[in-house]
Amino acid sequence: MNELIEYFVKNYPFLWGYMLDHLEIVGLATITAILIGVPIGIYLTTNKYLAGTILQLASVFMTIPSIALFGVMIPVLSVINQGVGFLPAFLALVLYSQLPIIRNTYTGIQNVDPQLRDAANGLGMTTLQRLWKVEIPNAMPLIMAGVRTATVLNIGIGAIAAFIGAGGLGVVIYQGIVRANTTMVLAGAISVAVVAILADFILKLIQKKLTPKGAN
Amino acid sequence: MIQFDNVNKVYEGDVKAINNVDLTVPDGEMVILIGPSGCGKTTLLRMVNQLETISSGSILLNGEDVTTLDKIEMRRKIGYVIQSNGLFPNMTIEQNMMIVPQLLGWDRAKKRDRFNYLMDLIGLNPDEFKKRFPHELSGGQQQRIGVARALAADPPVMLMDEPFGALDPIIRARLQEEFLQIQREVKKTILFVSHDIDEAVKMGDKIVLLRDGEVMQYDTPAEILNHPKNEFVNEFVGSDRVLKSMSLYTVKDLYKAFTLKPNFESKDIRTINEDTSLRVAISMILNQEADQLVIEDNEGNNHGSLTMDLLEQFLHKEIKGQEG
Numbered sequence: 001m002n003e004l005i006e007y008f009v010k011n012y013p014f015l016w017g018y019m020l021d022h023l024e025i026v027g028l029a030t031i032t033a034i035l036i037g038v039p040i041g042i043y044l045t046t047n048k049y050l051a052g053t054i055l056q057l058a059s060v061f062m063t064i065p066s067i068a069l070f071g072v073m074i075p076v077l078s079v080i081n082q083g084v085g086f087l088p089a090f091l092a093l094v095l096y097s098q099l100p101i102i103r104n105t106y107t108g109i110q111n112v113d114p115q116l117r118d119a120a121n122g123l124g125m126t127t128l129q130r131l132w133k134v135e136i137p138n139a140m141p142l143i144m145a146g147v148r149t150a151t152v153l154n155i156g157i158g159a160i161a162a163f164i165g166a167g168g169l170g171v172v173i174y175q176g177i178v179r180a181n182t183t184m185v186l187a188g189a190i191s192v193a194v195v196a197i198l199a200d201f202i203l204k205l206i207q208k209k210l211t212p213k214g215a216n
Numbered sequence: 217m218i219q220f221d222n223v224n225k226v227y228e229g230d231v232k233a234i235n236n237v238d239l240t241v242p243d244g245e246m247v248i249l250i251g252p253s254g255c256g257k258t259t260l261l262r263m264v265n266q267l268e269t270i271s272s273g274s275i276l277l278n279g280e281d282v283t284t285l286d287k288i289e290m291r292r293k294i295g296y297v298i299q300s301n302g303l304f305p306n307m308t309i310e311q312n313m314m315i316v317p318q319l320l321g322w323d324r325a326k327k328r329d330r331f332n333y334l335m336d337l338i339g340l341n342p343d344e345f346k347k348r349f350p351h352e353l354s355g356g357q358q359q360r361i362g363v364a365r366a367l368a369a370d371p372p373v374m375l376m377d378e379p380f381g382a383l384d385p386i387i388r389a390r391l392q393e394e395f396l397q398i399q400r401e402v403k404k405t406i407l408f409v410s411h412d413i414d415e416a417v418k419m420g421d422k423i424v425l426l427r428d429g430e431v432m433q434y435d436t437p438a439e440i441l442n443h444p445k446n447e448f449v450n451e452f453v454g455s456d457r458v459l460k461s462m463s464l465y466t467v468k469d470l471y472k473a474f475t476l477k478p479n480f481e482s483k484d485i486r487t488i489n490e491d492t493s494l495r496v497a498i499s500m501i502l503n504q505e506a507d508q509l510v511i512e513d514n515e516g517n518n519h520g521s522l523t524m525d526l527l528e529q530f531l532h533k534e535i536k537g538q539e540g
Binding site for chain 2: 113115116118119120121122123124125126129133134137138212213214
């Protein structure tokens with residue numbers, strides 16, 4: 001225990017640097033995933049047939065072990081000389097976070113009371129107005145829950161990206177394993193966990209802020 | 217004015233939901249669509265604002281075929297109230313009520329004035345409720361807001377789909393009264409779906425009785441109750457139709473129909489106001505509160521006494537008399 005505290009005190013600049021790397025890659029991947037996943041989720045509510053297929057496909061991505069997906073990325077992206085490093089890790093994380101985001105957006109919008117949709121139509125809202133004023137605000141808690149799941153998931157999987165040279169807190173764990181330094185492994189693992197918990201907490205606050213008072 | 221001209225709706229597999237409906241809702245009148253579940257009353261209503269398609273025939277809104285109008289624009293000119301009130305939980309009462317004005321781009325001051333006016337109309341304090349959310353209100357209050365929202369942009373036509381159906385009987389009766397009061401002031405052209413014949417009799421200028429998408433009878437409440445056109449109508453309005461029809465008449469109608477002598481005989485006779493419905497008068501007599509009731513007008517003048525005999529005579533005169 002003392003060793004661990006000592007390690008943190010001595011090496012915090014080193015850990016801090018890896019943490020920022022970690023946040024950068026996870027942050028960018030999650031934001032990209034939201035920008036792709038939310039519109040897909042919304043679109044799927046208008047196309048039931050496609051919804052089944054896409055959700056199935058996203059589930060399939062989830063079942064691929066992360067280390068394998070990173071492995072697959074290497075030869076594919078080597079074609080453009082990006083086999084290791086940031087890009088494959090980024091792409092893998094975007095793919096992983098699609099399922100929770102698409103599924104929650106889709107379910108959230110689907111679960112909006114059909115009577116509200118009927119009222120919105122009857123009052124003369126256009127499809128876009130209905131989406132912005134009624135459906136998205138009322139689906140916000142579920143959409144944000146998906147984003148939170150995706151973020152926490154990505155923070156964990158992001159640690160594995162160190163194996164393909166993407167940096168981040170995984171590097172600390174990886175080096176700890178190689179050097180048989182348990183303290184270092186623990187320090188890396190604890191850092192990842194703390195980042196995940198903090199991120200979830202902050203997103204919870206954002207969720208509260210984004211959810212209209214009456215909608216939950 | 218809403219005109220239905222030979223309107224049909226056919227679902228796949230030749231299921232006829234609406235069958236050759238021909239009827240006119242005159243300006244400023246409230247017409248009630250009623251019938252057993254599955255008779256197509258809601259479908260017919262929703263065809264007016266194009267929430268349901270029309271298979272053949274046409275629906276004219278002030279002379280214009282609804283299918284030729286811009287859907288969105290047209291819906292903003294039609295007030296729409298649904299049973300579950302349809303208030304948006306994410307918006308405050310003010311935002312909910314001002315949706316259509318908002319969509320129409322009214323300025324702030326105009327919206328605020330309209331909000332205050334409508335809240336007064338439905339008897340709620342504007343400042344108290346403005347910032348509240350729908351879930352903080354009682355069912356009756358929510359439904360009042362739902363009605364006011366439909367009135368927000370002052371549309372000439374209103375469609376109401378069982379607006380009071382989800383409320384308990386006491387609140388429902390109160391809202392019905394209030395809405396009749398409002399209607400006397402705003403005089404909208406209203407199509408109103410109900411499954412409750414008492415509500416239809418109470419609220420409607422006319423009643424459309426539907427079965428399997430077909431109009432069985434389109435008449436005033438008195439005609440429907442007193443002269444049902446066929447066995448189905450007779451059964452639907454119920455064997456107590458005569459009693460129901462009594463709620464259409466007031467004590468005043470009765471004393472106008474006969475020449476009665478003022479009654480000053482007994483002292484402990486109960487009095488009854490001329491605006492009371494005959495249905496209430498009958499219950500008072502049947503409850504043995506008194507075997508005769510002294511009729512008083514609003515100025516307190518004595519117009520003679522009302523007895524069971526007299527009620528029978530009146531019934532005979534009003535209802536049976538028209539048959540011959």
